[in-house]
Amino acid sequence: MTEPLLQLTDVHTHIGPYHILQGVTCDIPTGSLTMLLGRNGAGKTTTLRTIMGLWRASSGKIRFDGRDITTCSTPSIAQAGIAYVPESMAIFTDLTVRENIVLAARSGPVDSARLDWMLGLFPALKRFWNLPAGNLSGGQKQMLAIARAIAEPRRLLLVDEPTKGLAPVMVRSMIEAFRALKAAGETILLVEQNFYAASALGDNVLVMDDGRIVHSGAMSDLVADQVLQQRLLGLSLDAHQ
Template structure:
């Protein structure tokens, strides 16, 4: 049974029809990757799932519950977290204060916080420093850490490697592997090598529609399909 199901989802932003008929099934566990060219509708799909844009018609179902029409805060309470492309951190607050804002009651589970420190050691080092003083990679670590400071069943992550140095990308990949042992990840990513190393299942969005869906292993083995849908050489 799918953890998340999108059925015939359409999303318009003003007069622009961005998503035309999106249907995907995200199984529980592991990493599901959404691929596609710039402007294809990947980020809009994540934002529609979170209720930041309102899909209509169509449906978003999470563990058999229809989320369509719910406010973002209500969707988050179901156990879904969102890491936006712009990271969304508060630069004037410390790392610790950013993390507190992501909790339900302002307190941390010590074992879970230690796990996050092991994933992202820089956060422990700069715990009392302003988040705005962090490097780009460290800010991305903080954005991901906020999403997992409390147990979540599903984490939506938008373009986490954008602008990051290769060493940071490698560290992020290892962190995502460990996170996906505890939570399902729905990942939007342009870096195909990063996506290929993590994804179990995948779909390609093209012009607001699903152009292909299947396993990452099959897609990674089909160079012609990659070139046609992504215009890349993997």
């Protein structure tokens, strides 16, 4: 079997006196979109931030593309090819859309073919190209945050709740954009609370509870099992249609 692109083994993370991750073990296969689901406070965001080195793992091991990155700095993890889109989006609202993209491409100007591809994913960004990013709607800001993450080729995208607070029409646009990213062969680990979006996108699923992975498998199997949905997440897909 092919070695996973990302592998967490018994990862623990403490934030101050709080023991947030309590032995997270999971694999992220290359070329897949893996959903990370769980109730509020389960440890999903902490998992992403620990992978990026923004919070340091207390113990355990994180391997990326065969390399141990557990103790690496965040800049070095980013340079290895991991991009992170936080829930806050972290765009520069006073800068134009174009300037946000330029700043994200640290190795030089964005290749014109890649820029055309990005703007094809998110057409709204082209319309607002020379306007301050602060003028964008919430959904458009989320699109810009993702576009910044892929301004340069990346090996892995970590995305935290991209559809949170978006209107249904924007959720559908986001789903289509992620489908296109999947079709392009991107490897994505995506935290999502919208189970409808998760079911539409996920190849694989990890479910967290109380700082641990309590379920892993094919997303299609979870979608087909309402009893399992209710037990793991306290919801069912029918309630989110």
